[in-house]
Amino acid sequence: MKSLLTIVKKEFKRFFTDKRMLITIFLPGILIYVIYSLMGGIVGNMTETNKDYKPTAYVINMPDSLSSVMEEAFSLQTDNISEEDAKQLITDSKLDIYIVFPKDFTTSLGSTPTPDVKMYYNSASTNSFTAYNLAMAFLNRINTSAFTINNALEKFDLAKSSDVSSQILSIMVPTLMFALLASACMSVAPESIAGEKERGTMATMLITPVKRSEIALGKIISLSCFALLSGISSFLGIIFALPNLMQGMISVDTAIMYNVGDYFLILAIVISVVLALISAFSVISALAKSVKESAAFISPLMIVVILLGMGTMLLGSTPAVGYYLIPLLGSGLAMASIMSFSSSLLGIWLSIISNLVIAAGFVVLLTFMFKSERIMFKK
Amino acid sequence: MQEILVVDNLTKTFKLSRKQQHIEKTDKPLKVAVDKLSFTAYKGEIFGLLGPNGAGKTTTLRMLATLIKPDSGNATVSGKNIVTEDGEVRKKIGFLTSELKLEDFFTPNYIYDFFSDLYGVDPAIRDARKKELFEKFGIDKFAEVKIANLSTGMKQKISLVISIVHDPELLIFDEPTNGLDVLTAKVVTDFLQELRNQGKTIILSTHIFSLVEKLCDRVGIIIDGRLVALDTLKNLTVEKNIEQVFFDLYASVMGEYRV
Numbered sequence: 001m002k003s004l005l006t007i008v009k010k011e012f013k014r015f016f017t018d019k020r021m022l023i024t025i026f027l028p029g030i031l032i033y034v035i036y037s038l039m040g041g042i043v044g045n046m047t048e049t050n051k052d053y054k055p056t057a058y059v060i061n062m063p064d065s066l067s068s069v070m071e072e073a074f075s076l077q078t079d080n081i082s083e084e085d086a087k088q089l090i091t092d093s094k095l096d097i098y099i100v101f102p103k104d105f106t107t108s109l110g111s112t113p114t115p116d117v118k119m120y121y122n123s124a125s126t127n128s129f130t131a132y133n134l135a136m137a138f139l140n141r142i143n144t145s146a147f148t149i150n151n152a153l154e155k156f157d158l159a160k161s162s163d164v165s166s167q168i169l170s171i172m173v174p175t176l177m178f179a180l181l182a183s184a185c186m187s188v189a190p191e192s193i194a195g196e197k198e199r200g201t202m203a204t205m206l207i208t209p210v211k212r213s214e215i216a217l218g219k220i221i222s223l224s225c226f227a228l229l230s231g232i233s234s235f236l237g238i239i240f241a242l243p244n245l246m247q248g249m250i251s252v253d254t255a256i257m258y259n260v261g262d263y264f265l266i267l268a269i270v271i272s273v274v275l276a277l278i279s280a281f282s283v284i285s286a287l288a289k290s291v292k293e294s295a296a297f298i299s300p301l302m303i304v305v306i307l308l309g310m311g312t313m314l315l316g317s318t319p320a321v322g323y324y325l326i327p328l329l330g331s332g333l334a335m336a337s338i339m340s341f342s343s344s345l346l347g348i349w350l351s352i353i354s355n356l357v358i359a360a361g362f363v364v365l366l367t368f369m370f371k372s373e374r375i376m377f378k379k
Numbered sequence: 380m381q382e383i384l385v386v387d388n389l390t391k392t393f394k395l396s397r398k399q400q401h402i403e404k405t406d407k408p409l410k411v412a413v414d415k416l417s418f419t420a421y422k423g424e425i426f427g428l429l430g431p432n433g434a435g436k437t438t439t440l441r442m443l444a445t446l447i448k449p450d451s452g453n454a455t456v457s458g459k460n461i462v463t464e465d466g467e468v469r470k471k472i473g474f475l476t477s478e479l480k481l482e483d484f485f486t487p488n489y490i491y492d493f494f495s496d497l498y499g500v501d502p503a504i505r506d507a508r509k510k511e512l513f514e515k516f517g518i519d520k521f522a523e524v525k526i527a528n529l530s531t532g533m534k535q536k537i538s539l540v541i542s543i544v545h546d547p548e549l550l551i552f553d554e555p556t557n558g559l560d561v562l563t564a565k566v567v568t569d570f571l572q573e574l575r576n577q578g579k580t581i582i583l584s585t586h587i588f589s590l591v592e593k594l595c596d597r598v599g600i601i602i603d604g605r606l607v608a609l610d611t612l613k614n615l616t617v618e619k620n621i622e623q624v625f626f627d628l629y630a631s632v633m634g635e636y637r638v
Contacts, residue, residue, distance in 0.1 A: 006496040014484060200480035204541070207444055207479060208497040209469040373447040 007218030029233030036241030055096040055131035096131035109146040124159035174332035178309035184230030193285035194294035272355035279362030388452035427595030476553035483527035498545035
C-alpha cells in the first residue's frame with residue numbers, strides 16, 4: 001500500500017511539474033467554453049425573438065378584470081378552436097399560449113374547490129415561453145392564494161421531448177465530452193506506460209520488490225486523476241457555456257434548471273468514463289513497444305469512443321435499459337438523459353457500474369501484463 | 380563458505396523469427412541462449428561471468444534478477460527461489476545494467492528517495508545512506524539537476540547508487556564500466572572492492588579481461604550459452620593469463636574464431 005502511494009506521488013510529480021502536461025488539463029475546458037458559446041451565439045442569432053413581436057394567445061372565459069391588459073400584451077385569437085386543436089397549434093408553434101379560466105373565475109376566487117387556471121405552452125419555443133412568463137406575471141397580480149395555476153394532473157408544457165435544445169445538448173455533450181476525455185487520456189497513458197517501457201525505466205521499477213498489481217493500480221489511479229482534472233475542466237467549460245449555448249433556444253431559467261444533483265450525476269459518470277478509458281488505454285500502451293506505436297494503437301479506439309458518444313442520438317430519448325450497460329455508450333445515454341430532464345437513475349447507475357467493471361478488469365489485465373516477460377521485455 | 384547464490388541447470392530458450400533465423404544463418408526456430416548453467420557464488424566474493432557478446436550473460440543475469448523466467452532449472456538467492464519467491468529475491472539483490480534506465484525528468488535526489496521508498500527503506504536510514512553515497516560518488520553537487528542534463532558518467536554513477544539503495548547482499552553488475560572514462564571506471568571498480576570487503580557478494584558480467592584479472596575471485600567462462608570453465612582466478616591463470624585462457628577455450632569449443 002505504501003509503495004502504491006509512492007508510485008502515485010511519483011506520477012503526480014511527473015505530470016504536475018511538467019508545464020506541457022498542465023496545458024492538457026486546462027485547454028479542453030477553455031476550448032469547450034469557447035466552442036459551446038460560439039455555437040450558442042450562432043444558434044441564438046438565428047432564433048432571436050423579435051422585440052416587437054406580440055405573442056398569440058387563445059383564452060377561454062377571459063375575466064373582465066384582465067381583458068384590457070391581455071389585449072394589450074397578446075394578439076388574442078377570436079375564432080373558436082377546440083381544445084385539441086389549440087394544443088396542437090401550440091406544439092406546432094403556431095399559437096403561443098392557450099389559457100383556460102374556470103367559468104365565473106372572478107366570483108369563485110377563494111371558494112372551495114379552489115379555481116384552477118390552465119395555461120398550455122411550449123417551452124421549446126421562445127415566443128411561447130415568453131408568453132407563458134408574461135401571462136404568469138399578469139396572473140400573479142391577482143390574489144394568488146385565491147386560485148391555482150396548472151394544478152391539474154396533465155401536461156401543460158406541450159414541447160415534444162424529442163425536439164428542442166435538450167436534443168441538441170444530448171447529442172453534443174456526450175460526443176464532445178468523450179472526445180475531450182479520450183484525448184486527455186491519450187496525452188498521458190502512452191507517455192506513462194509505453195514511454196516508461198521504451199525508455200527502460202519500467203524495468204527499473206519491475207526490479208524492485210513492489211507488487212505488479214501496485215504498479216498497475218498506482219499508474220491507473222494517478223493517470224485517472226490527471227485525466228479527471230482535464231475532464232472536470234471540460235465539465236466546467238460546459239457548465240459555464242450552457243447559458244450561452246442555450247440563448248434564444250430556451251430561457252436562461254431553464255438552462256439553470258439542472259440542479260446540483262444533476263451535476264453530481266454527470267460528474268460521477270465522467271469519473272467512471274475516465275477510469276474505463278485510462279485503464280483501456282493503459283493496457284493498449286503496455287502492449288506497444290514505444291509511445292509512437294501506442295498512439296497508433298489507440299487511434300482506432302478513439303474513433304470507437306467518439307462513435308459510442310454519438311450512438312446516443314441514434315438510440316432516441318428512451319432506449320432500453322440494456323443499452324446503459326454498454327460501456328461509454330451507456331454513459332452517453334445517461335448523460336443525455338440528465339441533460340434532457342428525463343434521467344433514469346437505474347440507467348445512470350448501470351452505466352457507471354459497467355464502466356467501473358471494465359476498469360477493474362483492465363487493471364487486473366495490466367497486472368498480468370506487467371508480469372509477462374513477452375510483453376515487458378520483447379524488443 | 381556461505382552460499383549466497385546457487386544456480387542449478389538454468390536454461391532459457393528464445394524463439395527466433397524468420398528474420399533472426401536468416402541473420403543467425405540457421406533454420407532452427409529456437410535458440411538456446413542459456414544452456415544448463417550451474418554455479419555457486421559465496422559470501423564476500425566477486426564472481427566474474429566472462430564471455431563474448433551474445434554468449435548468454437545478460438540473459439542469465441536477467442533470470443537471476445527475476446525479470447525473466449527460466450524454461451527449466453532454478454536458482455536461489457540466500458535460499459529464496461527466483462521463480463517461486465521472486466518478490467523476496469528482489470529484496471535481496473541489486474541489479475545494475477545498461478538496460479535499466481532512470482527517468483531523466485527527475486533529479487538524482489528525488490529518484491533516490493523514490494526507489495528507496497519502493498524498497499521500504501526507513502527514511503532516516505535512507506537519508507544517511509544517500510548522503511554517504513552521494514558524497515562518495517560526487518553526486519551531491521548535482522543532486523538537484525535533472526538527470527537528463529547530466530553526463531554519461533554521472534548517470535552511470537547514479538544508476539549504481541540507485542541499484543544499492545536497499546543495501547542488498549547480492550549485487551549483479553552487467554558491464555558496470557562500459558562507456559565510462561578511466562577516472563569514473565576506477566571509482567566504480569574501487570567501490571566494487573569495497574563492497575566485497577563489506578561481505579557483499581558480487582556477480583560481475585563482463586567481456587573485459589583486465590577487469591576480471593583486477594577484481595574477480597572466481598570466474599565462470601560462458602561461451603554459446605554454456606559454462607565451459609569454472610574456477611578461481613588463481614587456478615585458471617596458473618600457466619597463462621585470462622585472455623589466453625579464454626581464447627584457447629573459445630577455439631576448442633567453437634572450433635575456430637568466429638566474428
